[in-house]
Amino acid sequence: MPVTTRQLLRLIHVIEQRFDLTNREKEELLSILDDPSEADEALVSGYFDWLFPRATVKVSSSDGAQKWELQIGPHAQIEAVLDNIHLDDLIYLFQRFLDKVQAHEVELVETKYVITGSNARQQLISIVVFVRDDLTARVATTYLGRPLKSERGVRFHI
Amino acid sequence: MLQEENLAGRIQSLALKSEETVELPPIQLTSAQVTAEFEEDLVDRPELIATLQRGSVLNPVRESPQENIFSVDGPTKNFWIKVLHSRGDVSRIERVHIIGVARRGSKTQHIELD
Numbered sequence: 695m696p697v698t699t700r701q702l703l704r705l706i707h708v709i710e711q712r713f714d715l716t717n718r719e720k721e722e723l724l725s726i727l728d729d730p731s732e733a734d735e736a737l738v739s740g741y742f743d744w745l746f747p748r749a750t751v752k753v754s755s756s757d758g759a760q761k762w763e764l765q766i767g768p769h770a771q772i773e774a775v776l777d778n779i780h781l782d783d784l785i786y787l788f789q790r791f792l793d794k795v796q797a798h799e800v801e802l803v804e805t806k807y808v809i810t811g812s813n814a815r816q817q818l819i820s821i822v823v824f825v826r827d828d829l830t831a832r833v834a835t836t837y838l839g840r841p842l843k844s845e846r847g848v849r850f851h852i
Numbered sequence: 853m854l855q856e857e858n859l860a861g862r863i864q865s866l867a868l869k870s871e872e873t874v875e876l877p878p879i880q881l882t883s884a885q886v887t888a889e890f891e892e893d894l895v896d897r898p899e900l901i902a903t904l905q906r907g908s909v910l911n912p913v914r915e916s917p918q919e920n921i922f923s924v925d926g927p928t929k930n931f932w933i934k935v936l937h938s939r940g941d942v943s944r945i946e947r948v949h950i951i952g953v954a955r956r957g958s959k960t961q962h963i964e965l966d
Contacts, residue, residue, distance in 0.1 A: 695917055726863075738867040738920045739936055740949060748890065767889035769934075769951060790965050805958035808915045811965030818966075822915050824952040832890055834932060834952040835916045841962070842917060 697734045701776040702727050705737075708775050709745070737776075743768035746775075751785055753831075755792035763830045764788050770821075770833040777838045783813040784833060787821055807831075810840045865946045867920040868935040874910040874922065876935075879945050881905075888950040896953050899926040900933070904948065910935065915960060921951055930956045 709715065709723050723742070727733045736742060746768040753764045766774075766784060774784065791809045795802060804827045810820040820840050824832045868874065881904060886897045903926040910922035913932055924931050932951040938944040 695919075732863060735863045735866055738869070738918075738934075739863055739865050740867075740934065741863055765890060767951075769889055787965070791963060794963070794965060803958070804955060806915070806952070806954055806960045808960060808962045809965065810963065820915075822952075824954055832952060834889070835913075835918070835921065837917055839917075840964075841915050 697730065697737055697776060699730065702730065702733055704778055705742070705772070705775055712745070715745075737772065740769070742772055746771040749781060751781070753785055753788050753792065755789065755796040757793075757796060760792040760796050761829065762788070762792065764823075764833065765830055766833045770836050773836050777836070779813070779817075779819055779836055779838070783815075783817075783819060784821060784836060786813055787811050787819060788823070788831065806834070808841055864939055865936040866939055868910075868922070868937055868942070869919040870910075870922075871912055871919055873912070876904065876908050876910055876945075877943075878907040879904050881945065881948060885946065886948050886950065889952070890950075893950045893953045896926075896929050896931070897950070899929055900924075900931050900948065900950065902926070903931075925956050928956055930954045930958065 706724060706727055709720055726736050749766045749771065751764045752761065754761045764785065787809055790811055802825050804825060807823045807825055808820060809823060810818065813819050818839055819836065821836045822834045824834055881901050883897060886901060888894050903924060908924050910924050912919060913921040913923050920934055921932055922935060924933060931953055934949040934951060935945060936947040936949065938946055
């Protein structure tokens with residue numbers, strides 16, 4: 695799905711607000727975003743990844759029983775910017791996930807979890823998280839809505 | 853830092869996109885050509901390189917609306933990857949970027965919170 699003008703404007707806004715970039719760097723980056731097809735190529739090929747180093751956040755269930763480290767890489771961060779999904783939304787969703795897991799005594803296993811739910815602004819968001827035995831969870835991708843296509847897998851509501 | 857030489861020639865490596873399964877012929881990659889979203893995943897880089905070296909089948913990831921993330925199975929691991937090819941020559945793979953690694957055969961769990 696090609697990137698839309700609205701999505702590009704969000705990324706442009708983020709780059710313009712970055713105080714750690716020189717004006718020349720900003721100009722060069724923004725010049726790529728001027729051309730939608732070039733911008734799309736640049737985004738999917740990871741050209742802007744270096745602008746978004748990994749974010750790591752400690753997330754716990756409300757009762758404190760589940761303590762995880764949520765890691766969000768450049769790819770997912772850029773997707774989030776394009777879709778106006780905030781870091782807080784990802785944390786909120788993952789915390790709700792941990793609360794549900796805890797409440798229903800579901801044991802997390804080392805695999806991929808597609809978590810779909812609303813953020814505090816009532817937007818439906820999906821995140822795909824690689825859960826690991828070392829209590830880290832890595833966000834691989836994030837987007838608005840729920841998965842259109844479904845792989846073989848286990849679907850359950852908790 | 854800004855990749856000056858890339859900017860001069862603009863974007864040289866393009867991401868492979870497909871809604872369908874892609875059969876990759878055997879490809880030779882150096883370690884430097886395999887990068888990862890999370891550097892810890894680089895411990896599994898040899899398995900991915902060996903898998904791609906034998907020829908492999910890339911399945912579009914069904915859990916993402918994007919068409920540039922593929923799933924490929926190694927002997928013990930399942931990799932989510934992006935494949936970057938040369939502009940003008942899709943067969944020339946320049947880099948493979950690991951998005952995530954899980955155990956091969958592990959089931960994806962779909963969780964609806966609302």
